[in-house]
Amino acid sequence: MLREPALPATVGDESGKILHFLRGERDRGCGGAEPEGYEDAVAYAIGRYERGLSHYVAALERIGFAEKGEALDVGSGAGHWCFAFLKRGRRAVGIDRSPAFVELAARIAREIGLADRVSFRTERAEEAQLPAGAFDCAWSHSVLMYTDQEAVLRNVADALAKGGGFYCGYTGEGSRLHTLQVSLAGETELLSSRLNTFLDSHLHRCGVFKPGNLTRMLRLEDLLRACAVFGMEYVGRPQVQDGRPEYLGLPATFDFVVRKLRDRDKAKSQLLRGEAIEKTWLEDLDRIARSGCPGLVCDVCRAVDPDPAEEEERRQVYARALILAGRADSEERWRIFEDAACPLPDHIMGLYWHARGDHAAALGAYRNMPREHPDRAFLQGACLLQMKRFGWARRVFSEAIERGCGAPREWIGLVAAHHFGDKRDAAAAAFRGFVESRRKAGVPEAVIEMELARLDAGRASQ
């Protein structure tokens, strides 16, 4: 939810008219080309327009986009950000991968007489065909964490005019944890899929790419680095995102604005010339890969050195980037990962086997990692969960927590080990343990008590 002070609602808006239209669509149950998707889209849209278009007009003012001419909305959903922009802006283009949302947004545009100044297109942001340098501003609210952000940020940077701004509202770890808290009281299936999403996002942060899982939980610093790689520099944090900003002291949703100041490929050209950007060339490459742009790192490594396997450190950076980019299965596999003459460290081999779905081999490699490595317990536990060795996974996570290495991910690993082992009460108790553990992070007692009470109330109402 937007925090106080509330943004000034400076203009009258068409929200009432739109809501009337949307409720009609809902009540008629009439569908769109994809009836089920359309119904969901209508339900989502009602929530946005109940908040009111003037809310989004004020948000755009605070972001600094209200006076711009041409705008791009990446993941435009029900079109509300576009319509708010058109209060003063000239033209907007919304792209969304969901045909139902695109159809609904286009219908709303016709309903309020804006169809000649806005177009909605069904496109995945990763592959969107956008005119280069055509937009004065772009935004992507509550979308980027579901995408291949490397491809999306590259596309956005390309579509922006020099000096153009990009606003991003992002859902982080706190929000996923809050959702887990809510799900603990609800359907088992929903909880299972949310636990998997949470654990997979953390696996990705450790360096494992799992095909089919795109949901990410990157940190602000990672996202800003990824933007900078494509020439977009930090401007500020307007804090106008929907959603709570914090859950138990962890960032839940956050936002930021960057501006395109450099050519989209300048950083890449620099790296291709062997020049460093922030630290050393190799450290930069490694950090860029971990910040969500492993594809670029693979391309640079390959172009700079036709045989990146030659030098040990470079080979390790390249290997990690290949895994994160989902390219570990390429024909390079034999040279990089499976050449007995140039072995890679256990850690990287573990990530490699893990990404390939060979959990037993990955587990063996992880167990050989240095004991003090911060990811060791989590990687082992995550592997064991995938092998359905729930008792063993529980022991690994519990021991890590007892040793004082219990970050949220180890606690949630423990919750998952109980949940997937059909021990629902133990899962709830482990979640309680996680909430209580946040005391050590300095979360005020009153907040801990409030969340514990909510957790108990949720379960009691089951």
Ligand SMILES: C[S@@+](CC[C@H](N)C(=O)[O-])C[C@H]1O[C@@H](n2cnc3c(N)ncnc32)[C@H](O)[C@@H]1O
């Ligand atoms: C949570 S909704 C947010 C909608 C709107 N931006 C808002 O703030 O209310 C996420 C939207 O992103 C769209 N989306 C998800 N992945 C996408 C992708 N790869 N390309 C384009 N749209 C995407 C979904 O279809 C959905 O409409």
